[in-house]
Amino acid sequence: MATxxxxxxxxxxxxxxxxxxxxxxxxxxxxxxxxxxxxxAAGGINLRNRNAPPFEFxxxxxxxxxxxxxxxxxxxxxxxxxxxxxxxxxxxxAAALLVGGAVGLVAGLSRGRTGEYILRGVDVIMSFPxxxxxxxVLYVLGPAPSNIVIVLGVTRLxxxxxxxxxxxxxxxxxxxxxxxxxxxxxxxxxxxRHVLPLVLPTLxxxxxxxxxxxxLAESALSFLGIGVQPPDITWGLMVAEGRxxxxxxxxxxxxxxxxxMMTALAANLLAMWFRIANDPSLRGSLKxxxxxxx
Amino acid sequence: xxxxxxxxxxxxxxxxxxxxxxxxxxxxxxxVGFELARDExxxxxxxxxxxxxxxxxxxxxLLDPPARILGDVRFAGESLLxxxxxxxxxxxxxxxxxxxxxxxxxxxxxxxxxxxIGEVCTIHGAPRRExxxxxxxxxxxxxxxxxLRRYAAYPHEFSGGQRQRxxxxxxxxxxxxxxIADEPTTALDVTVQAQILELLAGLREEYGMSLLMxxxxxxxxxxxxxxxxVMRRGEIVxxxxxxxxxxxxxxxxxxxxxxxxxxxxxxxxPAAAxxxxxxxxxxxxxxxxxxxxxxxxxxxxxxxxxxxxxxxxxxxSLAAAMLRLRPCDGGAVRFRGQDxxxxxxPGLRDYRRxxxxxxxxxxxxxxxxxxxxxxxxxxxxxxxGVVPRARWRERAAELLEMVGLAPSDLDRYxxEFSGGQRQRxAIARALALEPEIVVCDExxxxxxxxxxxxxxxxxxxxxxxxxxxxxxxxxxxTLVRKFVDRVVVMKAGEVVEAGPAEEVFANxxxxxxxxxxxxxxxxxxxxxxxxxxxxxxAPGPARGAGGPPAAGGG
Numbered sequence: 001m002a003t004x005x006x007x008x009x010x011x012x013x014x015x016x017x018x019x020x021x022x023x024x025x026x027x028x029x030x031x032x033x034x035x036x037x038x039x040x041a042a043g044g045i046n047l048r049n050r051n052a053p054p055f056e057f058x059x060x061x062x063x064x065x066x067x068x069x070x071x072x073x074x075x076x077x078x079x080x081x082x083x084x085x086x087x088x089x090x091x092x093x094a095a096a097l098l099v100g101g102a103v104g105l106v107a108g109l110s111r112g113r114t115g116e117y118i119l120r121g122v123d124v125i126m127s128f129p130x131x132x133x134x135x136x137v138l139y140v141l142g143p144a145p146s147n148i149v150i151v152l153g154v155t156r157l158x159x160x161x162x163x164x165x166x167x168x169x170x171x172x173x174x175x176x177x178x179x180x181x182x183x184x185x186x187x188x189x190x191x192x193r194h195v196l197p198l199v200l201p202t203l204x205x206x207x208x209x210x211x212x213x214x215x216l217a218e219s220a221l222s223f224l225g226i227g228v229q230p231p232d233i234t235w236g237l238m239v240a241e242g243r244x245x246x247x248x249x250x251x252x253x254x255x256x257x258x259x260x261m262m263t264a265l266a267a268n269l270l271a272m273w274f275r276i277a278n279d280p281s282l283r284g285s286l287k288x289x290x291x292x293x294x
Numbered sequence: 295x296x297x298x299x300x301x302x303x304x305x306x307x308x309x310x311x312x313x314x315x316x317x318x319x320x321x322x323x324x325x326v327g328f329e330l331a332r333d334e335x336x337x338x339x340x341x342x343x344x345x346x347x348x349x350x351x352x353x354x355x356l357l358d359p360p361a362r363i364l365g366d367v368r369f370a371g372e373s374l375l376x377x378x379x380x381x382x383x384x385x386x387x388x389x390x391x392x393x394x395x396x397x398x399x400x401x402x403x404x405x406x407x408x409x410x411i412g413e414v415c416t417i418h419g420a421p422r423r424e425x426x427x428x429x430x431x432x433x434x435x436x437x438x439x440x441x442l443r444r445y446a447a448y449p450h451e452f453s454g455g456q457r458q459r460x461x462x463x464x465x466x467x468x469x470x471x472x473x474i475a476d477e478p479t480t481a482l483d484v485t486v487q488a489q490i491l492e493l494l495a496g497l498r499e500e501y502g503m504s505l506l507m508x509x510x511x512x513x514x515x516x517x518x519x520x521x522x523x524v525m526r527r528g529e530i531v532x533x534x535x536x537x538x539x540x541x542x543x544x545x546x547x548x549x550x551x552x553x554x555x556x557x558x559x560x561x562x563x564p565a566a567a568x569x570x571x572x573x574x575x576x577x578x579x580x581x582x583x584x585x586x587x588x589x590x591x592x593x594x595x596x597x598x599x600x601x602x603x604x605x606x607x608x609x610x611s612l613a614a615a616m617l618r619l620r621p622c623d624g625g626a627v628r629f630r631g632q633d634x635x636x637x638x639x640p641g642l643r644d645y646r647r648x649x650x651x652x653x654x655x656x657x658x659x660x661x662x663x664x665x666x667x668x669x670x671x672x673x674x675x676x677x678x679g680v681v682p683r684a685r686w687r688e689r690a691a692e693l694l695e696m697v698g699l700a701p702s703d704l705d706r707y708x709x710e711f712s713g714g715q716r717q718r719x720a721i722a723r724a725l726a727l728e729p730e731i732v733v734c735d736e737x738x739x740x741x742x743x744x745x746x747x748x749x750x751x752x753x754x755x756x757x758x759x760x761x762x763x764x765x766x767x768x769x770x771x772t773l774v775r776k777f778v779d780r781v782v783v784m785k786a787g788e789v790v791e792a793g794p795a796e797e798v799f800a801n802x803x804x805x806x807x808x809x810x811x812x813x814x815x816x817x818x819x820x821x822x823x824x825x826x827x828x829x830x831x832a833p834g835p836a837r838g839a840g841g842p843p844a845a846g847g848g
Contacts, residue, residue, distance in 0.1 A: 175659035179720070182617050183673040183727070184646035193672075197663045280663060280707035 010277050017273035023266035027259075031086045034079035038062065043231055046071035051249040066251040068242070074255050077233055081256065085234040086263075088145055089214045092152035097207045100157045104164025105199065108172060109191055115165070122158045130155040131220075138226040148227055152214050159210070160203060167199045201275040208271035212264030235260050301371035302329040303504050304353070304390075304472055308365035311348050311357065319362065322348045324528040327365075330472070335498065335505040337519030337536075339512065339551070341742035342713070345528035346508045350476045353506075354392050355382060369472070388418050391465035395477040397457035401449040407460050408433065408445030414467040432463035436493060454605070455486035462493065469501050476508045483604035483769060488813040491517050510742065512551060513815025516540060524548050540817070541824035552817070555747045559777040561754040564596035570630060570763060571616060571649065571731055577624030578611045578787075585611040587787045588625070593731060593763050600778030600795060601767045602810070608787040609767045613735040616765060617651050647677055650724035654736035656716035660708040666694070666719055667704040673726040680727055693722040697752060714745035721752065725760075733765045738773065750777055771814045775799050783807045 011017055049071035052063055062073040107118040134151045141147045171177065172195065180190055219236020221227030228234050235256040242252030276282045311323040323345040330336050340346040351357050353367050355374065367374045369390060374382060391414075394400045402410060411432055412425035420428070426445075433441035436459040438452075449457055458478060465473055475494065479487035495518060498505055507518050515522055515536070522539050524532040524547065532545040543549045569592035578586040586608040593599045603609050614620045615627055618634050626633045629645045637645050653659040660669055670690040674681045681689050691701035697718040708716055717737065724732050734753070738746045750773060756762055768774050774781060774795065781798050783791040783806065791804040802808040 175653040175655055176661045178614075178617075178619055179651065179653060179659050179723070180672065180676075181619055182646070182649070182651045183723075184643065184676045185672075189676065194661055197661075280665075280709055 007277055011273070014273060016269060020266040020269035020273070023262060024270060027082060027086065027263050027266070030079055031082040034082060038073070038076040038079050044072060044076075051245070051252075053249070054251045054255075065255050066249070068238075068252050069245060069249070074238075074251065077238060078235065078256055078259055081233040081235050081238060082259070084145065084228060084232055085215060085218070085236065085260075088148055088152070088218055088228075088234065089211055091149045092156065092214050092218075093207050093210050095149065095153035096156040096160055096210070097203055099153070100160025101164050101199070101203050103157075104161040105168055105191055105195065107161065108165040108168025109187060109195070118161065119165070122161045125154065126158045134221055135224075135226060138221065143221075143226050143229055145228065145232075148218060148221060151221075152217055155217070156210055156214065159206060163202060163206060164199050167202055168195055171195050171198050201278055205268075205271045205275055208264075208267040211267045212260065215260050215264070301368070303332045303334075303370055304330040304506065305368040306349070306353065306365070307368065309349065309352060309367060310364040311345070311352055312362040312364075314360040314362075322528055323352070325365070326525070326528070326530055328523050328530065328533060330504050330506055332471070333502055333504060335507065335518055335520050337507040337509060337515035337522045338525060339509060339515050339522055340525035341510055341744065343527065344525040346525050347476055348528075349525075350392065350474050350506070350508050354386065354390070354474060384418070387414050387470075388468040389470055390472040390474065391468075391470045392474040392476060393458070393461045393465050393478050395480050397454070397461040398449060400461060401457060403449055406446045406448055407452070408441075408447075411460065411464050411467055414464050418468060428467060429463070432467060433460075435497075436460070436463045436466075437489075438463075453486075455482055455490065458482060458486075458490055459493065462490075462497070466497060466501065470503060472504045472506065473498075474506045474508070477510065478507075479514060480509075480511070484771070484813040484815075485604065485809055487514070487815070494518065511815065512540075512743075513817055516817055516820055517815055524551070537824040540821055550744065552821070554817075555751070556772065556776040558747075559750050559754050559773070561598075561758050563598075563779040564594070564761070567594040567596070569594050569628075571765070572628045572631075573612065573616065573625070574628065575625035576612065576615055576622055576627065578608070578615060578620070579623045585787050586615070589782075589784070589787070589789050590625075591782050591789070591792070593765055595730060596757060596761045596763055597780070598757065598764045598766055598778040600774040600781040601765065601784060602769060602771060602774055602781060603784035604769060604810075606786070607784040609769075609784055610735055611787075612784070613651070613733050613765065613767055616733055617649065618645070643677065647680070647727045648730045649733065650727060650729040650731070651733045651735065652717070652720050652724050652737040654739055656713050656720055656740065657708075659720050660716055660723075662708055665705055665707055666690075669708070669719060670694070670704075670723050670726055673723065677727060690722075690726075693725055694719075696725070696756075697722045698748070712745075714741050714749065717741060717745075717749055718752070721749070721756075725756070728760075729762070731763045731765065733767070735767045736769070737766075739768065739770065746773065753777075771799070771810060772816065783810070 011021060046067070047070065049063065049067045051069055052059065052067040052071070054064060054066035054074075057064060062076050065074040065078070067073055068077070103118055107115040133155065137151050138147055177190055177194055180194055185193075215234075215236055218227055218234060219240050222234060222237040223240035228237055230237075238256035239253045239260070242249070242254075242256070245252045306329070307327050309323055309326045310321065312319040312321050314320075326345070326349055328336065328338075338346045338349065348357070352363055353374065357363060363375060366376075369385065372381075374385070401407065405413075408426070408429045411429040412422070415425035415428050416422060430441050430445060433444065438444050438456060438459060449460070452460065462478075473494075478494070479490050482490065491514065494505065497503070505518065507515065509515050519536050521534065522536050523530055524539065524545065526547050532539055532543065532548045539548060540552060543552055572590075572592035574590050576586055576589045577584065589608070589612060591599060591601070601609050601612060611620070615622055618627070621635065626635075628634065629637070629649065632641060634645055664672070667687060667690050670693055671686045674686060687704065690704055694701055694703055699715060699718055699722070703711075708719065711719065717740075720737075721732075738749050741749060753764065754777060757764065764778075766774065766778055776795075778795045780793065781795045782789050783798065783804065785806050791798060791802065791807045798807065799811065802811055
């Protein structure tokens with residue numbers, strides 16, 4: 001509890017991290033409650049309003065960001081798409097991070113053959129073209145959001161396994177691990193108390209970076225018609241649809257693209273801040289910067 | 295020394311170096327001034343944080359902003375700090391060069407060493423062919439066997455001592471007038487150190503160059519220097535000729551450094567008791583490499599067993615086997631007569647509780663993410679029932695006080711402590727389970743001399759109070775001599791000599807033991823000689839600390 005309070009206090013004093021956190025909170029709130037606010041405007045086709053440019057404040061506020069080729073409000077669509085986009089991206093990244101991190105931890109700590117087998121398994125996943133995997137799985141199982149999460153999670157898995165394993169291999173040789181063994185610590189204690197806390201920040205950073213990657217990968221799947229199916233929408237799908245109109249109506253792809261970028265950027269900044277705030281030897285620099293800023 | 299006419303080869307004048315930190319400027323070097331004449335050899339002595347290496351880096355132009363440099367460094371009358379970069383580049387490597395402590399990180403791992411030595415020549419305009427010849431000549435001069443074949447070898451294919459020789463060859467490539475040596479032998483074994491110092495002395499004579507030796511080791515300084523400068527916390531506290539400073543130190547800090555405290559390491563040995571931990575005919579292999587072969591040793595209650603030997607002698611493998619960190623490939627380690635690998639349940643718990651360890655590197659032996667309180671309490675988490683949960687904090691504070699730290703340190707992180715303090719925390723943690731034996735694997739090797747002395751005295755004191763036994767692994771013989779009761783000398787995985795410490799040190803029987811004892815730079819005899827001089831050399835016109843008196847300089 002005390003640590004959480006201290007983290008909050010640190011966050012409040014770092015302007016950039018605070019802005020990033022605020023941005024993410026807004027995105028999450030929009031994803032949760034936004035769809036109720038815009039009603040069914042996201043699906044409301046209005047052919048007289050086709051490709052309306054943004055910033056025409058004489059129109060209703062829903063059209064301030066413009067409208068798409070069927071005259072649907074872009075703002076409303078972004079709001080509605082936030083939920084699917086974030087849901088899929090978060091679930092895929094979380095699944096890949098948890099499973100990959102755990103498997104990598106085991107691979108790094110096991111002295112026997114297990115580590116080798118795990119690595120070869122990961123190599124198989126890496127060498128199999130991810131798009132092909134996606135095509136097969138989604139064609140066979142059908143393009144339900146849960147299947148998309150599985151496909152994206154599996155594709156991103158190797159990064160976490162390999163990173164976690166590499167970090168564990170280094171940490172495992174440090175003297176404090178030997179010291180813990182001398183005190184009578186078993187492998188579970190060492191993994192959870194000594195190794196995991198040092199590996200987790202790296203994995204979280206990769207997770208934040210992957211967040212953007214997964215959003216784009218999901219849009220690629222949607223573009224191919226095996227991802228999210230209309231009338232469901234995601235930011236990635238909107239970008240993909242807007243690409244055809246880039247020269248005539250840039251705002252179709254721009255606004256959802258901006259949403260993707262801002263969310264990914266905020267996630268990255270926050271993850272970076274978290275890494276520093278969570279490391280006692282680096283935390284001093286945050287505090288000092290705070291003190292310097294008054 | 296009495297030749298006043300030409301400008302000194304190197305003159306450091308009121309040098310101050312500040313580093314930007316979060317809390318403002320940190321003054322690493324404050325108003326340091328000294329001069330070095332042609333052909334002279336000067337040692338700058340200081341412990342970590344004294345600013346000695348920063349001074350060397352400033353002379354070599356290795357400090358970048360945001361470091362702030364004030365004062366001046368003159369080489370043969372020219373200011374190194376203000377001269378044009380082109381001119382400076384032409385001096386570095388040719389007129390003044392430097393060798394560092396760790397040759398492995400300062401040699402490029404992907405280039406053959408011969409090429410790297412020749413590179414110094416080609417940078418300064420020599421044709422390739424000539425550079426290659428010079429490189430071969432230098433390799434032979436610094437004592438690399440079979441230079442023609444080894445020319446194309448890579449740094450990792452050489453031993454530590456050979457790498458240092460290669461660094462020296464690089465530094466000597468263009469016959470510089472000044473060589474700066476920054477702790478050149480600190481990472482090396484004593485016998486290798488003796489060889490390197492000899493090589494440096496020979497080269498100095500041959501090329502007629504000046505030597506600026508940066509070191510923390512008084513023995514090394516006494517070996518090579520004509521004059522010494524003693525630094526502490528960025529300031530010069532004393533300077534003068536070597537015999538004068540060593541025989542009649544004026545500053546309390548110099549006196550502290552020179553005091554032989556080894557008598558205080560002594561603690562009464564207990565009456566012979568049944569062995570607590572015994573190693574029998576132990577063998578350890580790494581693949582085909584036999585790290586330990588047929589080693590036997592034992593420690594009784596309250597006894598201190600010293601294990602000495604150079605790197606690669608199998609000392610640390612022996613410690614790992616004693617601590618059950620790696621299995622034996624032959625022989626056995628017995629705790630109270632029982633094979634430690636046959637132990638389970640209560641027996642294993644008893645062993646884990648009774649045998650603790652303090653490791654060499656206090657920077658990696660403490661988890662950086664845990665507070666001191668959690669670090670010290672961890673043994674109690676793993677061994678429930680030793681100390682009740684409610685008393686953890688109280689007991690941890692007691693242990694901290696026992697090793698000379700404050701209870702208020704409990705909530706801090708290891709990163710906030712110095713090396714010596716961290717080692718005390720590691721000792722406190724090792725004592726948390728009230729063990730009977732503590733295996734100290736080079737536990738003080740990484741520490742400054744004054745800190746070393748403190749830690750050893752602490753260990754000696756704890757043995758008296760708690761009846762602890764130690765297995766004390768070290769490569770520094772002067773430390774071991776008075777501290778341990780019995781000693782085991784290891785070489786290439788085997789025990790070459792064993793016996794009561796005093797006896798082994800006084801009458802070494804094995805030639806290797808004799809070599810070890812001869813190589814370790816001892817101050818004692820030289821000091822006695824200097825002190826016996828009828829008239830200690832006059833402390834010439836304050837040439838060392840001299841220059842204009844600097845603000846805060848001493």
